[in-house]
Amino acid sequence: MRTFFAGPLTGPVVEPPASRRDGSGHWWPGGVSSGAGEAAGGVGGDGSRAGGVGGGGRGGAVPRARLGDLFAVAPGRTLDALAGRFFRDARLRQYVDRYATYAGSNPYRAPAALGCVPAIEHGDGGWYVRGGLPRLADALAAALDKAGVDVRTETEITEVIADADRVRGVRTAGGEVVRADVVVVNADAASLYGRLLPDRARLRRIAGLGLSSSAFLMLAAVEGRTEGMPHHSIVFSGDYRREFGDIFDRRRPPEDPTVYIGCPSAHDATMAPAGAESWSMLVNVPAGDPARWPMPPEAYAELVLERLASRGHDLSGRLRFLDLLTPADLRDRYGAWGGAIYGGAYGGPLAPFRRPGNRGPRRGLYLVGGSAHPGGGLPLVAMGGRIVAELVARDFSRSDRRRGRA
Numbered sequence: 001m002r003t004f005f006a007g008p009l010t011g012p013v014v015e016p017p018a019s020r021r022d023g024s025g026h027w028w029p030g031g032v033s034s035g036a037g038e039a040a041g042g043v044g045g046d047g048s049r050a051g052g053v054g055g056g057g058r059g060g061a062v063p064r065a066r067l068g069d070l071f072a073v074a075p076g077r078t079l080d081a082l083a084g085r086f087f088r089d090a091r092l093r094q095y096v097d098r099y100a101t102y103a104g105s106n107p108y109r110a111p112a113a114l115g116c117v118p119a120i121e122h123g124d125g126g127w128y129v130r131g132g133l134p135r136l137a138d139a140l141a142a143a144l145d146k147a148g149v150d151v152r153t154e155t156e157i158t159e160v161i162a163d164a165d166r167v168r169g170v171r172t173a174g175g176e177v178v179r180a181d182v183v184v185v186n187a188d189a190a191s192l193y194g195r196l197l198p199d200r201a202r203l204r205r206i207a208g209l210g211l212s213s214s215a216f217l218m219l220a221a222v223e224g225r226t227e228g229m230p231h232h233s234i235v236f237s238g239d240y241r242r243e244f245g246d247i248f249d250r251r252r253p254p255e256d257p258t259v260y261i262g263c264p265s266a267h268d269a270t271m272a273p274a275g276a277e278s279w280s281m282l283v284n285v286p287a288g289d290p291a292r293w294p295m296p297p298e299a300y301a302e303l304v305l306e307r308l309a310s311r312g313h314d315l316s317g318r319l320r321f322l323d324l325l326t327p328a329d330l331r332d333r334y335g336a337w338g339g340a341i342y343g344g345a346y347g348g349p350l351a352p353f354r355r356p357g358n359r360g361p362r363r364g365l366y367l368v369g370g371s372a373h374p375g376g377g378l379p380l381v382a383m384g385g386r387i388v389a390e391l392v393a394r395d396f397s398r399s400d401r402r403r404g405r406a
């Protein structure tokens, strides 16, 4: 990860341990020096290295929680306050605060528990799927196919069919009814309780959380190669408080945005044609309709490109193609509530406990995905998947036993 700050960087800089860095400014688990793919092991690689979800990833036994752990997560403190305890340098504090955005939240309100994210990232490094994340979906599709699962894509579900006490199945947009004892809903919880199985009280509870942030994504094909370009870069704004005030209070895209640049072709030749680069530039923006922004998305893209140019990433004359994705696209294409990336926001110390749970209000109904417990982001979503699989196995094997079937 390379970070760029709006001001000159003259103070002390925390360096990752040399054993965890490769030659191009990245650092990977185990001090890999020859590229990301080997570190990641690729999809379907060494499962023990890729790490299971839910704590078994390091191969050892999961340590038991102790009372002291409760205080280690600094209950009642915000992430920014936690950062302030350890760092006086405003840029390092800003760096730690950045991790609130991993949960779509405001570091000045999000719980300090999110401090575990940089601890994990710095301690264990990150994994990369060679060929990009769609390969993960391909691997899952292949595993489902092998298990004989009938996967239907391009099939919208318009209703979860249920009696007063249990689910009966789902209805598709084409009117087909698929009967089932178990329905696992991966759609946004607000969409479940707002439309698929209307439940005003639960919807109100979700609305009470407030929306997490959304994203303005610029996907670019870039002519030529950028000398020394790392896979991940963050170009920080000059005033973080103002930036989050724009996102969460004034609800407008930040005037001076922090921009994440992902350039996977820096490491992975499959991610761009020879002599070119693929860049994804991501800005955190408020969820909600971009029609209410003070400027159209195209003009905002210009602003972002100008900001990047002024901070050393000038793409003038190198852009072959630029695609924009706004909160409205995330809402319309994927059913995300208001285009929010992580469902409800993590605001306040109890926020993690107020997310919709994994068991739904009818027997056989389960919620999984970024808007439900434990939260958004691929690692948590995968953990949620495992939790739900265990719940289904537990709930249904017990009833089978009662009925003398197992």
Ligand SMILES: Cc1cc2nc3c(=O)[nH]c(=O)nc-3n(C[C@H](O)[C@H](O)[C@H](O)COP(=O)(O)OP(=O)(O)OC[C@H]3O[C@@H](n4cnc5c(N)ncnc54)[C@H](O)[C@@H]3O)c2cc1C
Binding pocket: 155, 156, 157, 158, 186, 187, 188, 191, 215, 217, 282, 330, 333, 334, 335, 341, 342, 368, 369, 370, 371, 376, 377, 378, 379, 381
């Ligand atoms: C720009 C961007 C960058 C991100 N970066 C990161 C990152 O770096 N790291 C990270 O961990 N996370 C990141 N995330 C967050 C991560 O992508 C989400 O937390 C995660 O994808 C949520 O998974 P999910 O299964 O809940 O929802 P989704 O991945 O949105 O999947 C839900 C699926 O259900 C479908 N669906 C919805 N309603 C219906 C319906 N009624 N009928 C049929 N299908 C339906 C949708 O079309 C969608 O395909 C990012 C998200 C975005 C948008």
